[in-house]
Amino acid sequence: MSLRFDEIDAIVAWLIDGAPGCDGGEQLVSRLCERLVAAGLPLARLRLSIQMLHPDVAGVTTRWRPDEKIQSNIASFASDLDGRKAAGPTNAILPDATDDVVLPLTFANGDVHSSAWATTRPDGFTDPELAALRRLISPLARVIEIMALRRTAATLLDTYVGNRAGARILAGQIRRGHTEVMNAAIWLSDMRNFTPLSDTLPAETIVDILNRYFDCQVPVIHAHGGEVLKFMGDGLLAIFPIRESEPDAAAACGRALDTARECRAAVHALTYRHDGGTIDEFRFGVALHVGQVLYGNIGGSSRFRSDEASADRNERDAQAWGGSRLDFTCIGPAVNLAARLEKIAAQLGRNVVASSEFARHIDLDWVALGSFPVRGFAVPEEIFGLPDD
Numbered sequence: 001m002s003l004r005f006d007e008i009d010a011i012v013a014w015l016i017d018g019a020p021g022c023d024g025g026e027q028l029v030s031r032l033c034e035r036l037v038a039a040g041l042p043l044a045r046l047r048l049s050i051q052m053l054h055p056d057v058a059g060v061t062t063r064w065r066p067d068e069k070i071q072s073n074i075a076s077f078a079s080d081l082d083g084r085k086a087a088g089p090t091n092a093i094l095p096d097a098t099d100d101v102v103l104p105l106t107f108a109n110g111d112v113h114s115s116a117w118a119t120t121r122p123d124g125f126t127d128p129e130l131a132a133l134r135r136l137i138s139p140l141a142r143v144i145e146i147m148a149l150r151r152t153a154a155t156l157l158d159t160y161v162g163n164r165a166g167a168r169i170l171a172g173q174i175r176r177g178h179t180e181v182m183n184a185a186i187w188l189s190d191m192r193n194f195t196p197l198s199d200t201l202p203a204e205t206i207v208d209i210l211n212r213y214f215d216c217q218v219p220v221i222h223a224h225g226g227e228v229l230k231f232m233g234d235g236l237l238a239i240f241p242i243r244e245s246e247p248d249a250a251a252a253c254g255r256a257l258d259t260a261r262e263c264r265a266a267v268h269a270l271t272y273r274h275d276g277g278t279i280d281e282f283r284f285g286v287a288l289h290v291g292q293v294l295y296g297n298i299g300g301s302s303r304f305r306s307d308e309a310s311a312d313r314n315e316r317d318a319q320a321w322g323g324s325r326l327d328f329t330c331i332g333p334a335v336n337l338a339a340r341l342e343k344i345a346a347q348l349g350r351n352v353v354a355s356s357e358f359a360r361h362i363d364l365d366w367v368a369l370g371s372f373p374v375r376g377f378a379v380p381e382e383i384f385g386l387p388d389d
Contacts, residue, residue: 007039008132015139018146025050025062025147026070032140033064041129045094045118050144051111053152065094099124103133105141107148115140179296183249184330185240185256185358186293187226188338189217189263189286192346194234197279205274210234213282216266217259224255229329235342239293239330249290253361260286260352261386287341289355291334298329333377340374341383350385359384 011032014020022028029048036043044065051059058075094100097118105113117133119125125133191213198206214236218228221238230237240252240259263284271280337355345353348369359366366384374381 003040003126003129003132005128005132007035008135011035011039012136012139015136015143019143022143025060025144026072028143028147029062029064030070033066037066041132042119042121042125043117044097044120045116047114047116048105048144049114049116050105050148051113052148053156094118094120096120098122101125101130101133103137105137105144107141107145113141113144179294179298181292182295182330183242183252183290183292185242185249185252185288185290186330186334186338187221187236187238187240187256187259187286187288188335188342189236189284190342190346191234191267192283192285201274201276209272209279212270212272213267213284216270217263217284220259220262220266224259225252226255226259237329237335239295248361250361253288253290253358256288256290256358257352257354257362257364260288264351264389283351285342285345285351285353287338287345287353287355288358289334289338289341290358290361291332291337293330293332293334295330298331336376337374337381340376341381344372344374344383348383348385351389352386354384356382356384 014035015032019028019031022031025048029046033043033046046064047061049059049061060072060074062070062072064070098120100116100118102114102116105115107113115137117125191210197209201209213234214231217236221228224240225243226238226240228236228238240256242249242252246252263286267282267284270282271278272282273279341353341355345351350369353369354362354366365387367387367389369383369385371380371382
Protein backbone atom coordinates (compact mmCIF):
# COMPACT_ATOMS: atom_id res chain seq x y z
CA MET A 1 0.00 0.00 0.00
CA SER A 2 1.52 3.30 -1.07
CA LEU A 3 1.48 6.38 1.13
CA ARG A 4 -1.54 8.64 0.63
CA PHE A 5 -0.16 12.16 0.78
CA ASP A 6 -3.63 13.74 0.81
CA GLU A 7 -4.38 11.86 4.04
CA ILE A 8 -1.04 12.95 5.53
CA ASP A 9 -2.07 16.54 4.74
CA ALA A 10 -5.36 15.93 6.55
CA ILE A 11 -3.58 14.48 9.60
CA VAL A 12 -1.23 17.48 9.78
CA ALA A 13 -4.22 19.83 9.54
CA TRP A 14 -5.98 17.86 12.29
CA LEU A 15 -2.98 18.27 14.58
CA ILE A 16 -2.70 21.98 13.77
CA ASP A 17 -6.36 22.32 14.81
CA GLY A 18 -5.48 20.78 18.18
CA ALA A 19 -6.55 17.18 17.47
CA PRO A 20 -10.27 17.78 18.10
CA GLY A 21 -12.05 14.83 19.67
CA CYS A 22 -9.06 13.74 21.79
CA ASP A 23 -9.45 14.11 25.54
CA GLY A 24 -5.99 12.93 26.53
CA GLY A 25 -2.59 11.68 25.44
CA GLU A 26 -3.51 8.02 24.99
CA GLN A 27 -6.49 8.85 22.81
CA LEU A 28 -4.33 11.23 20.76
CA VAL A 29 -1.68 8.55 20.18
CA SER A 30 -4.26 5.90 19.25
CA ARG A 31 -6.08 8.07 16.73
CA LEU A 32 -2.88 9.43 15.23
CA CYS A 33 -1.38 5.98 14.71
CA GLU A 34 -4.59 4.51 13.34
CA ARG A 35 -4.87 7.35 10.82
CA LEU A 36 -1.23 7.01 9.79
CA VAL A 37 -1.62 3.26 9.20
CA ALA A 38 -4.81 3.88 7.20
CA ALA A 39 -2.84 6.42 5.14
CA GLY A 40 -0.34 3.71 4.17
CA LEU A 41 2.48 4.28 6.69
CA PRO A 42 3.94 0.88 7.74
CA LEU A 43 3.99 1.80 11.43
CA ALA A 44 4.58 -1.07 13.86
CA ARG A 45 5.23 0.93 17.04
CA LEU A 46 5.23 4.47 18.38
CA ARG A 47 6.76 5.45 21.72
CA LEU A 48 6.33 8.95 23.13
CA SER A 49 8.49 9.86 26.13
CA ILE A 50 7.53 13.06 27.93
CA GLN A 51 9.25 14.50 31.01
CA MET A 52 6.80 15.87 33.56
CA LEU A 53 6.68 18.78 35.97
CA HIS A 54 5.32 16.74 38.85
CA PRO A 55 6.36 16.32 42.50
CA ASP A 56 6.47 12.51 42.22
CA VAL A 57 6.67 11.65 38.50
CA ALA A 58 9.79 12.18 36.37
CA GLY A 59 8.24 11.19 33.06
CA VAL A 60 5.56 9.26 31.20
CA THR A 61 6.13 6.91 28.27
CA THR A 62 3.19 5.98 26.04
CA ARG A 63 3.56 3.03 23.66
CA TRP A 64 1.28 2.10 20.77
CA ARG A 65 1.36 -1.14 18.77
CA PRO A 66 -1.39 -2.25 16.39
CA ASP A 67 -1.85 -5.62 18.11
CA GLU A 68 -1.78 -4.40 21.73
CA LYS A 69 -3.71 -2.16 24.06
CA ILE A 70 -2.03 1.21 24.37
CA GLN A 71 0.22 1.44 27.44
CA SER A 72 1.48 4.34 29.54
CA ASN A 73 4.34 3.76 31.97
CA ILE A 74 5.24 6.21 34.71
CA ALA A 75 8.82 6.77 35.87
CA SER A 76 8.75 8.03 39.45
CA PHE A 77 11.48 9.87 41.30
CA ALA A 78 11.33 7.09 43.89
CA SER A 79 12.49 4.55 41.31
CA ASP A 80 16.02 3.24 41.40
CA LEU A 81 16.32 4.18 37.76
CA ASP A 82 16.90 7.72 36.65
CA GLY A 83 13.52 9.14 35.62
CA ARG A 84 14.64 10.40 32.24
CA LYS A 85 16.42 7.17 31.34
CA ALA A 86 13.39 5.10 32.34
CA ALA A 87 11.15 7.24 30.13
CA GLY A 88 13.58 7.23 27.19
CA PRO A 89 12.98 5.71 23.75
CA THR A 90 15.74 3.08 23.97
CA ASN A 91 13.80 0.83 26.37
CA ALA A 92 11.56 -2.02 25.14
CA ILE A 93 12.96 -2.10 21.60
CA LEU A 94 10.74 -3.85 19.05
CA PRO A 95 12.63 -7.14 18.40
CA ASP A 96 11.80 -7.47 14.69
CA ALA A 97 12.03 -3.77 13.82
CA THR A 98 13.88 -3.04 10.59
CA ASP A 99 13.85 0.72 11.10
CA ASP A 100 13.56 2.70 14.35
CA VAL A 101 13.59 6.45 13.92
CA VAL A 102 13.84 8.81 16.89
CA LEU A 103 12.51 12.33 16.27
CA PRO A 104 12.67 15.10 18.90
CA LEU A 105 9.50 16.76 20.18
CA THR A 106 10.54 20.32 20.96
CA PHE A 107 8.21 22.36 23.14
CA ALA A 108 7.84 26.14 22.88
CA ASN A 109 9.93 26.66 26.03
CA GLY A 110 12.85 24.73 24.54
CA ASP A 111 12.33 21.44 26.41
CA VAL A 112 13.07 18.45 24.20
CA HIS A 113 11.14 15.20 24.51
CA SER A 114 11.24 12.19 22.23
CA SER A 115 9.23 10.10 19.81
CA ALA A 116 10.38 6.75 18.41
CA TRP A 117 8.75 5.37 15.24
CA ALA A 118 9.40 1.78 14.21
CA THR A 119 8.48 -0.43 11.28
CA THR A 120 8.96 -4.13 10.55
CA ARG A 121 8.78 -3.80 6.77
CA PRO A 122 11.91 -5.44 5.33
CA ASP A 123 13.24 -2.31 3.63
CA GLY A 124 12.28 0.06 6.50
CA PHE A 125 10.77 3.50 6.00
CA THR A 126 11.12 5.15 2.61
CA ASP A 127 12.37 8.71 2.23
CA PRO A 128 8.85 10.06 1.50
CA GLU A 129 7.55 8.29 4.61
CA LEU A 130 10.30 9.80 6.76
CA ALA A 131 9.50 13.19 5.27
CA ALA A 132 5.82 12.68 6.19
CA LEU A 133 6.80 11.88 9.79
CA ARG A 134 8.97 14.99 10.01
CA ARG A 135 6.06 17.10 8.71
CA LEU A 136 3.79 16.12 11.55
CA ILE A 137 6.35 16.28 14.38
CA SER A 138 6.03 20.03 14.96
CA PRO A 139 2.20 20.17 15.18
CA LEU A 140 2.24 16.95 17.23
CA ALA A 141 4.63 18.57 19.70
CA ARG A 142 2.29 21.57 20.04
CA VAL A 143 -0.71 19.36 20.83
CA ILE A 144 1.23 17.25 23.33
CA GLU A 145 2.62 20.40 24.97
CA ILE A 146 -0.89 21.84 25.44
CA MET A 147 -2.14 18.56 26.91
CA ALA A 148 0.90 18.34 29.16
CA LEU A 149 0.41 21.92 30.37
CA ARG A 150 -3.23 21.22 31.21
CA ARG A 151 -2.27 18.07 33.06
CA THR A 152 0.53 19.90 34.87
CA ALA A 153 -1.81 22.72 35.90
CA ALA A 154 -4.32 20.25 37.33
CA THR A 155 -1.59 18.26 39.09
CA LEU A 156 0.07 21.28 40.67
CA LEU A 157 -3.27 22.70 41.81
CA ASP A 158 -4.21 19.35 43.36
CA THR A 159 -0.78 19.20 45.01
CA TYR A 160 -0.69 22.71 46.45
CA VAL A 161 -4.34 23.55 47.17
CA GLY A 162 -6.13 20.17 47.23
CA ASN A 163 -8.23 18.33 44.65
CA ARG A 164 -11.55 19.97 45.47
CA ALA A 165 -10.06 23.46 45.48
CA GLY A 166 -7.99 22.69 42.38
CA ALA A 167 -11.06 21.62 40.44
CA ARG A 168 -12.88 24.80 41.44
CA ILE A 169 -9.96 27.00 40.41
CA LEU A 170 -9.69 25.30 37.00
CA ALA A 171 -13.45 25.74 36.61
CA GLY A 172 -12.98 29.51 36.91
CA GLN A 173 -13.51 30.31 40.58
CA ILE A 174 -10.35 32.42 40.79
CA ARG A 175 -11.48 35.90 41.78
CA ARG A 176 -10.85 37.20 45.25
CA GLY A 177 -14.02 36.94 47.29
CA HIS A 178 -15.42 33.95 45.39
CA THR A 179 -16.55 31.82 48.32
CA GLU A 180 -19.22 29.34 49.32
CA VAL A 181 -20.67 28.27 52.63
CA MET A 182 -20.32 24.56 53.28
CA ASN A 183 -20.77 22.14 56.17
CA ALA A 184 -17.86 19.90 57.05
CA ALA A 185 -16.05 18.01 59.76
CA ILE A 186 -12.91 20.00 60.58
CA TRP A 187 -9.50 18.53 61.36
CA LEU A 188 -6.66 20.48 62.92
CA SER A 189 -3.55 18.60 64.02
CA ASP A 190 0.04 19.23 65.01
CA MET A 191 3.11 17.33 66.21
CA ARG A 192 3.83 17.13 69.90
CA ASN A 193 7.26 18.36 71.09
CA PHE A 194 8.10 19.81 67.70
CA THR A 195 9.81 22.91 69.12
CA PRO A 196 12.52 20.95 71.02
CA LEU A 197 13.22 18.95 67.87
CA SER A 198 13.55 22.14 65.82
CA ASP A 199 16.01 23.57 68.33
CA THR A 200 18.29 20.51 68.40
CA LEU A 201 18.33 19.11 64.84
CA PRO A 202 19.57 20.57 61.52
CA ALA A 203 17.00 22.27 59.31
CA GLU A 204 17.30 19.61 56.57
CA THR A 205 16.59 16.89 59.11
CA ILE A 206 13.54 18.74 60.41
CA VAL A 207 12.14 19.07 56.89
CA ASP A 208 12.63 15.34 56.32
CA ILE A 209 10.95 14.53 59.64
CA LEU A 210 7.98 16.73 58.78
CA ASN A 211 7.60 15.03 55.40
CA ARG A 212 7.63 11.58 57.05
CA TYR A 213 5.19 12.82 59.68
CA PHE A 214 2.77 14.23 57.11
CA ASP A 215 3.06 10.97 55.15
CA CYS A 216 1.33 9.38 58.16
CA GLN A 217 -1.68 11.68 57.69
CA VAL A 218 -2.20 12.97 54.16
CA PRO A 219 -2.84 9.62 52.36
CA VAL A 220 -5.19 8.54 55.14
CA ILE A 221 -7.12 11.82 55.01
CA HIS A 222 -7.54 11.49 51.25
CA ALA A 223 -8.55 7.84 51.52
CA HIS A 224 -11.43 8.80 53.83
CA GLY A 225 -12.74 11.58 51.60
CA GLY A 226 -11.01 14.48 53.31
CA GLU A 227 -9.15 17.38 51.75
CA VAL A 228 -5.93 18.83 53.09
CA LEU A 229 -6.14 22.62 52.86
CA LYS A 230 -3.06 23.95 54.58
CA PHE A 231 0.24 23.09 56.25
CA MET A 232 1.30 25.51 58.98
CA GLY A 233 4.72 24.41 60.17
CA ASP A 234 3.93 21.12 61.88
CA GLY A 235 0.18 21.90 61.78
CA LEU A 236 -2.32 20.54 59.28
CA LEU A 237 -5.80 21.84 58.45
CA ALA A 238 -8.20 19.53 56.64
CA ILE A 239 -11.93 19.21 56.08
CA PHE A 240 -14.29 16.30 55.46
CA PRO A 241 -17.18 17.83 53.49
CA ILE A 242 -20.67 16.64 54.28
CA ARG A 243 -21.79 15.16 50.98
CA GLU A 244 -25.10 16.01 49.34
CA SER A 245 -26.17 12.37 49.64
CA GLU A 246 -25.63 12.37 53.42
CA PRO A 247 -28.63 13.39 55.54
CA ASP A 248 -26.54 14.81 58.38
CA ALA A 249 -22.99 15.20 59.63
CA ALA A 250 -22.65 11.70 61.11
CA ALA A 251 -20.92 10.11 58.09
CA ALA A 252 -18.40 12.95 57.69
CA CYS A 253 -17.63 12.85 61.41
CA GLY A 254 -17.22 9.09 61.21
CA ARG A 255 -14.71 9.45 58.36
CA ALA A 256 -12.78 12.07 60.33
CA LEU A 257 -12.69 9.89 63.46
CA ASP A 258 -11.56 6.81 61.53
CA THR A 259 -8.82 8.93 60.00
CA ALA A 260 -7.73 10.16 63.43
CA ARG A 261 -7.38 6.62 64.73
CA GLU A 262 -5.39 5.45 61.72
CA CYS A 263 -3.13 8.50 61.80
CA ARG A 264 -2.55 8.12 65.53
CA ALA A 265 -1.33 4.55 64.99
CA ALA A 266 0.85 5.53 62.03
CA VAL A 267 2.48 8.44 63.89
CA HIS A 268 3.12 6.31 66.98
CA ALA A 269 4.78 3.66 64.79
CA LEU A 270 7.01 6.22 63.06
CA THR A 271 10.74 5.82 63.62
CA TYR A 272 13.36 8.22 62.30
CA ARG A 273 17.08 7.48 62.22
CA HIS A 274 19.64 10.24 61.81
CA ASP A 275 23.33 10.80 62.49
CA GLY A 276 22.66 11.68 66.11
CA GLY A 277 20.52 8.67 66.91
CA THR A 278 16.96 7.42 66.56
CA ILE A 279 13.65 9.13 67.28
CA ASP A 280 10.89 6.63 67.99
CA GLU A 281 8.45 8.46 70.23
CA PHE A 282 6.48 10.60 67.81
CA ARG A 283 3.10 11.83 68.99
CA PHE A 284 0.49 14.08 67.50
CA GLY A 285 -2.68 15.78 68.56
CA VAL A 286 -5.82 16.43 66.57
CA ALA A 287 -8.95 18.41 67.35
CA LEU A 288 -12.19 17.41 65.62
CA HIS A 289 -15.14 19.70 65.18
CA VAL A 290 -18.04 20.00 62.77
CA GLY A 291 -19.80 23.09 61.52
CA GLN A 292 -20.22 25.66 58.83
CA VAL A 293 -17.16 27.09 57.08
CA LEU A 294 -16.61 29.75 54.44
CA TYR A 295 -14.63 28.10 51.67
CA GLY A 296 -12.99 30.07 48.86
CA ASN A 297 -10.53 32.74 47.72
CA ILE A 298 -9.01 35.10 50.26
CA GLY A 299 -5.94 37.30 49.89
CA GLY A 300 -4.43 40.49 48.52
CA SER A 301 -4.93 41.91 45.04
CA SER A 302 -2.96 44.38 42.94
CA ARG A 303 -4.92 47.63 42.71
CA PHE A 304 -4.00 50.92 41.04
CA ARG A 305 -5.79 54.18 40.32
CA SER A 306 -7.25 54.97 36.91
CA ASP A 307 -5.91 58.54 37.04
CA GLU A 308 -2.23 57.53 37.16
CA ALA A 309 0.11 58.61 34.40
CA SER A 310 -0.06 56.41 31.31
CA ALA A 311 3.50 55.07 31.59
CA ASP A 312 3.08 54.21 35.25
CA ARG A 313 -0.26 52.61 34.55
CA ASN A 314 1.16 50.46 31.72
CA GLU A 315 3.95 49.27 33.96
CA ARG A 316 1.49 48.44 36.70
CA ASP A 317 -0.74 46.68 34.17
CA ALA A 318 2.16 44.39 33.36
CA GLN A 319 2.90 43.76 37.03
CA ALA A 320 -0.74 43.03 37.77
CA TRP A 321 -0.53 39.67 35.99
CA GLY A 322 1.54 38.37 38.87
CA GLY A 323 0.81 40.87 41.60
CA SER A 324 -2.07 39.20 43.41
CA ARG A 325 -1.59 36.59 46.12
CA LEU A 326 -4.65 34.51 46.96
CA ASP A 327 -5.23 31.47 49.10
CA PHE A 328 -8.01 28.92 48.64
CA THR A 329 -8.89 28.01 52.21
CA CYS A 330 -11.67 27.92 54.75
CA ILE A 331 -12.37 30.30 57.61
CA GLY A 332 -15.09 30.91 60.15
CA PRO A 333 -15.90 30.45 63.84
CA ALA A 334 -15.94 26.66 63.44
CA VAL A 335 -12.34 26.68 62.18
CA ASN A 336 -11.32 29.03 64.99
CA LEU A 337 -12.88 26.71 67.57
CA ALA A 338 -11.02 23.70 66.15
CA ALA A 339 -7.75 25.62 66.44
CA ARG A 340 -8.46 26.50 70.08
CA LEU A 341 -9.42 22.90 70.89
CA GLU A 342 -6.15 21.62 69.47
CA LYS A 343 -4.23 23.80 71.93
CA ILE A 344 -6.33 22.44 74.78
CA ALA A 345 -5.65 18.89 73.58
CA ALA A 346 -1.92 19.57 73.98
CA GLN A 347 -2.48 20.87 77.52
CA LEU A 348 -4.43 17.73 78.39
CA GLY A 349 -1.85 15.41 76.83
CA ARG A 350 -4.50 13.90 74.57
CA ASN A 351 -4.00 12.66 71.01
CA VAL A 352 -7.61 13.06 69.89
CA VAL A 353 -10.20 15.48 71.25
CA ALA A 354 -13.64 16.35 69.94
CA SER A 355 -16.06 19.19 70.46
CA SER A 356 -19.47 18.47 71.91
CA GLU A 357 -21.02 19.12 68.49
CA PHE A 358 -18.74 16.54 66.87
CA ALA A 359 -19.15 13.97 69.67
CA ARG A 360 -22.93 14.00 69.52
CA HIS A 361 -22.83 12.66 65.94
CA ILE A 362 -20.77 9.58 66.90
CA ASP A 363 -22.19 6.73 68.97
CA LEU A 364 -19.20 6.13 71.22
CA ASP A 365 -18.38 5.93 74.92
CA TRP A 366 -16.67 9.31 74.88
CA VAL A 367 -14.62 10.38 77.87
CA ALA A 368 -15.80 13.75 79.17
CA LEU A 369 -12.64 15.81 79.68
CA GLY A 370 -14.35 18.83 81.13
CA SER A 371 -15.65 22.22 80.16
CA PHE A 372 -13.05 24.79 79.16
CA PRO A 373 -13.16 28.50 78.43
CA VAL A 374 -12.20 29.12 74.80
CA ARG A 375 -10.59 32.40 73.80
CA GLY A 376 -12.89 34.35 71.52
CA PHE A 377 -16.02 32.38 72.49
CA ALA A 378 -18.50 33.51 75.12
CA VAL A 379 -19.56 30.05 76.26
CA PRO A 380 -17.13 27.39 77.58
CA GLU A 381 -16.78 24.32 75.38
CA GLU A 382 -17.22 20.80 76.67
CA ILE A 383 -14.46 18.59 75.29
CA PHE A 384 -14.46 14.82 74.81
CA GLY A 385 -11.73 12.26 74.30
CA LEU A 386 -11.45 8.69 73.08
CA PRO A 387 -11.65 5.94 75.71
CA ASP A 388 -8.51 4.27 74.34
CA ASP A 389 -6.42 7.44 74.07
